Amino acid sequence: MRDPNQRSDYPLFVRPWIFIRGVPSMDFLPPEGPLEVAFAGRSNVGKSSLINALVGQAGLARTSNTPGRTQELNYFVPDGYSGNAGDLPPMALVDMPGYGYAKAPKEQVDAWTRLVFDYLRGRATLKRVYVLIDSRHGIMKNDDEVLTLLDKAAVSYQIVLTKTDKIKEAGVPRLIAETLEKIKKHPAAFPEVLSTSSEKADGLEELRGAITEAVKQGL
Template identity: 50%
Template sequence: MTMNFTLVPEPTDEDRETGRLLFAGPVDFVKGVVKMEGLPPADRVEICFAGRSNVGKSSLINALTGRKNLARASNTPGRTQEINYFAVGEKAFLVDLPGYGFAEAPVAVVRQWQALLKQYLQGRSTLRRAFVLIDSRHGAKPVDEEIMSLLDRAAVTFQVVMTKSDKISAAVLEANIAQVMGVLQKHPAAYPELVVTSSEKGVGLETLRAIIATLK
């Protein structure tokens, strides 16, 4: 069955304000987790962020929350092997998954992390959506499809967020969005609306806040 993928529409004024209010409140680092038994209580909606190394995940989380150093970037792919939890007031957890595409991580570490990720995705009942971050400059790569397939198998709805949209021309961006939409046709867990963002320019942040704030 062919899905019709599109860019997410502008949020309503009401949803935009709901998102603004949510992120205007406290946002705090809770803990980094390396084993399932270390996860905090599943007492609120969870939204996780996944993306290959250097896709701009930390920058997006920092821009989304309006905190400069909430999520810390590492220049070494595969360096951070923890699932990091951030509390957005008492309403939601933002969950930062380690970057995938481990060019410099030992094989045993990669295997351990992949097992934890699989357990997390399949075993967290409060996980409402995964945001899969894709670099607007490059489009979807095979390593992105690996995480999409994992989300398909875990039956976790995922929504693509295109990052760094300010780094390329409108024509290249349009072509890469079309390429990503083509790739998503193969993934039944894909949400049909893509979000285009730029952490530096603030593009798409209000939309992303509104999406998070209105997930039940």
């Protein structure tokens, strides 16, 4: 259901969005067309909740309290596009499988990892990855490993802190400063850290603006 009270300076985010495809392997990727921005992060970091909050549609991206629920690349586009040549949406949002879920079977983890990183290395229309970091934990070992891989793949990415409502408000600027210091060694990292709360709707407009600008630069 769309939030009727949502307001934004970025009209694309207040129109209806739809789920178009789940991609379990590279063979099922949609044809390259619209520019793509993807959301990565540890399992249960709040990727699906953040996507839903960005577009004001509860239930667009499936959310779960069970880590590892998202096992595919899930594609979302603004409603009203046929997908035919000449009728492509201006961009697509991609919800990527979470990483770092230790309880999943190794074969499953390996399959997810191959899918995600094959996508990162081989998708020409991918313009930026938003790497979500839980504010309660900061950048952890698994996160740093992913940032290093993104550097090697030369994929532009930006850090987005999630669940800032779960920590003291005074701690947010300090966490942003600490995170900026940690990403200095990562050449593909965008030198600005965003902070968000899906529950409180904090930082969503700033993230919409960042996504819009990234897509404009990719045109």
